[in-house]
Amino acid sequence: MTRAQAIPGEHVRIAMDAWTEPYWLAAKAGRLVAPRCAICGTFRMPPGPFCPECQSQQIDWAELSGEGVLFSFAVCHRSPFPGKVADFTYVPAVVSLPDAGGVRLVSNLIDVEPESIRIDMPLQVVFSEIAGGWKVPLFRPTRGS
Ligand SMILES: [Zn+2]
Numbered sequence: 001m002t003r004a005q006a007i008p009g010e011h012v013r014i015a016m017d018a019w020t021e022p023y024w025l026a027a028k029a030g031r032l033v034a035p036r037c038a039i040c041g042t043f044r045m046p047p048g049p050f051c052p053e054c055q056s057q058q059i060d061w062a063e064l065s066g067e068g069v070l071f072s073f074a075v076c077h078r079s080p081f082p083g084k085v086a087d088f089t090y091v092p093a094v095v096s097l098p099d100a101g102g103v104r105l106v107s108n109l110i111d112v113e114p115e116s117i118r119i120d121m122p123l124q125v126v127f128s129e130i131a132g133g134w135k136v137p138l139f140r141p142t143r144g145s
Helices: 023-030
Strands: 035-036 059-063 068-072 091-096 106-108 122-129 135-141
Touching: 023 035, 023 059, 023 135, 091 122
Parallel strands: 106 135
Antiparallel strands: 035 059, 068 091, 068 122, 091 106, 122 135
């Protein structure tokens, strides 16, 4: 069986603004964080200027455990960069973050056989280097689960 791989990092570039920069700086340092409204405590993902509950722009950045729960996924076998990278197996996934109020993060699963992936399986974050020396959070099954 083919294990799910990370998308080749040299082809992954991020766009950043003042609202997302703390998220990417934390990821570069190997930390998973999420923006929490400083007024009402509601988490939001992706990071953005306004709280969906109270429209406040005040943010506290919460340090997370890196634990996730699989909400949804797709198994892909065609290269996202045809002509540059040969076909390989990768798994885009939507991951719920239980210690951030269940907000969901779009990521990828790695180090897993696609046939063994199950909704609600416990996951753990890992950080993978991409273009420009940045890192993206990816997820793998929690060991022992
Ligand atoms: Zn709020």
